[in-house]
Amino acid sequence: MLVIHRDICGYCGACVSVCPEGALELIDAYLTVDDRCTACRICTRICPLGALEVADEATV
Amino acid sequence: MKRRYDVLVVGGGPGGAIAARTAAEKGLSACLIEKRPAIGVPVRCAEGIGKETLKGFIEPDDRWISAEVHGAQFVAPDGTSMSVERKMAGSKVGYILDRKIFDRELVWQAAAAGADIFVKTRAVAPILDDGRVRGATVSFCGEDRKVEADVVIAADGIESKFARWCGLDTTVPMRELMSCAQYVLADIDIDPYVTVFYFGNRIAPEGYIWVFPKGVRMANVGIGISGRKSRDGHRARQLLDRFIADTFPRGKMVECIVGGVSVCRPLPCTVADGLMVVGDAARLADPMTGGGIANAMITGKLAAGVAAEAIGKGDVGRDSLRGYDDAWRSSVMGKSLEKNYRIKEIFITLDDAKLNALIQTGSRLDLKDFSVLTLVKELMKRNPKMLLELKNLYAVLK
Numbered sequence: 001m002l003v004i005h006r007d008i009c010g011y012c013g014a015c016v017s018v019c020p021e022g023a024l025e026l027i028d029a030y031l032t033v034d035d036r037c038t039a040c041r042i043c044t045r046i047c048p049l050g051a052l053e054v055a056d057e058a059t060v
Numbered sequence: 061m062k063r064r065y066d067v068l069v070v071g072g073g074p075g076g077a078i079a080a081r082t083a084a085e086k087g088l089s090a091c092l093i094e095k096r097p098a099i100g101v102p103v104r105c106a107e108g109i110g111k112e113t114l115k116g117f118i119e120p121d122d123r124w125i126s127a128e129v130h131g132a133q134f135v136a137p138d139g140t141s142m143s144v145e146r147k148m149a150g151s152k153v154g155y156i157l158d159r160k161i162f163d164r165e166l167v168w169q170a171a172a173a174g175a176d177i178f179v180k181t182r183a184v185a186p187i188l189d190d191g192r193v194r195g196a197t198v199s200f201c202g203e204d205r206k207v208e209a210d211v212v213i214a215a216d217g218i219e220s221k222f223a224r225w226c227g228l229d230t231t232v233p234m235r236e237l238m239s240c241a242q243y244v245l246a247d248i249d250i251d252p253y254v255t256v257f258y259f260g261n262r263i264a265p266e267g268y269i270w271v272f273p274k275g276v277r278m279a280n281v282g283i284g285i286s287g288r289k290s291r292d293g294h295r296a297r298q299l300l301d302r303f304i305a306d307t308f309p310r311g312k313m314v315e316c317i318v319g320g321v322s323v324c325r326p327l328p329c330t331v332a333d334g335l336m337v338v339g340d341a342a343r344l345a346d347p348m349t350g351g352g353i354a355n356a357m358i359t360g361k362l363a364a365g366v367a368a369e370a371i372g373k374g375d376v377g378r379d380s381l382r383g384y385d386d387a388w389r390s391s392v393m394g395k396s397l398e399k400n401y402r403i404k405e406i407f408i409t410l411d412d413a414k415l416n417a418l419i420q421t422g423s424r425l426d427l428k429d430f431s432v433l434t435l436v437k438e439l440m441k442r443n444p445k446m447l448l449e450l451k452n453l454y455a456v457l458k
Binding site for chain 1: 102178180221234292316
């Protein structure tokens with residue numbers, strides 16, 4: 001599952017634009033992810049700050 | 061907030077503001093909503109714009125111009141630099157804006173023209189009627205309201221969702237999303253009249269680092285790198301921090317900005333029944349420079365104009381709105397977007413040795429009659445190893 005590190009996130013919305021599922025949304029300064037996320041990791045790659053991470057289900 | 065408008069504009073950046081202002085000037089009832097609690101912040105922009113384009117929309121005003129730019133400097137990976145001065149750059153000279161004030165001014169103008177403005181108001185879903193867009197459900201400070209409109213103009217920027225909810229695929233390919241970071245750096249030694257661009261696959265892969273003056277001893281210092289080159293330990297902000305440690309070690313960071321800029325081709329179609337998409341939301345940032353303000357204003361104005369005609373005719377279907385899509389594609393802006401896309405695709409293939417050769421040649425040229433085309437011709441003569449790339453570039457430019 002996708003973990004959003006809110007202390008790192010710069011709420012810029014770059015991740016929203018590359019999400020093929022439309023699972024991310026930026027609500028002012030708050031990024032949300034819904035159950036359409038397939039953990040494809042595209043957003044974790046492009047984040048300018050490294051605020052997104054796909055964590056193993058078992059470790060969450 | 062009324063329950064019905066002729067035009068509902070989603071997003072309060074330059075594209076949305078010009079759309080709302082134009083719609084109101086044409087006698088339409090217009091409403092602009094902005095999800096953030098204030099217009100103009102947070103800034104997510106390097107703030108550069110060409111002088112002539114800007115003047116087509118608003119009279120330049122010192123209140124929102126941080127710097128007037130007279131020339132540009134291009135720095136190669138090996139440190140060679142090439143300068144292009146005002147007399148050679150012609151109409152290319154421009155301004156570095158203060159977007160916090162600039163965006164507010166544009167929205168105030170929309171309000172003065174008669175548009176309703178609501179901040180902290182977010183579109184949460186389109187109102188769809190048999191696939192046609194008829195307005196939007198908006199969350200107004202947390203309270204859901206239905207706002208009907210003949211035409212919705214989606215001006216919701218890089219993080220656009222509205223067009224996607226209406227069935228348009230707005231996904232930016234990973235390799236064509238520039239992952240960007242920028243600081244406003246204070247107390248640094250810069251030329252306050254010159255923009256500087258640093259190239260190199262080590263410092264900014266498939267992108268560049270910019271230093272855009274914001275006045276005396278102050279600048280936007282930022283970086284854009286291709287999404288496919290971004291990874292842990294090698295992200296936009298980390299690469300920028302390395303550059304700043306080398307180049308402006310004593311600079312003071314007074315603002316930290318991140319963002320994404322699309323350098324893909326525009327959406328294949330920017331209209332649907334009752335819907336028009338403008339600016340960054342339509343993926344209309346310039347693929348070569350990453351600049352998006354001008355194209356957002358141009359398309360905002362065009363969209364509102366076509367919306368007024370369509371509403372006047374009583375037909376806001378896709379075919380009726382298609383005049384907007386045709387208009388921007390066949391405009392100077394549309395042609396330049398396609399040309400710059402193809403130039404970008406060639407540029408990102410150049411390794412550092414080739415980038416060095418390009419800028420070394422440019423720095424030796426007498427640039428009195430400078431044009432990109434004459435530069436490329438000269439480069440072809442002097443850099444036989446790059447003939448293939450340069451031939452391709454020449455073919456795009458001529």
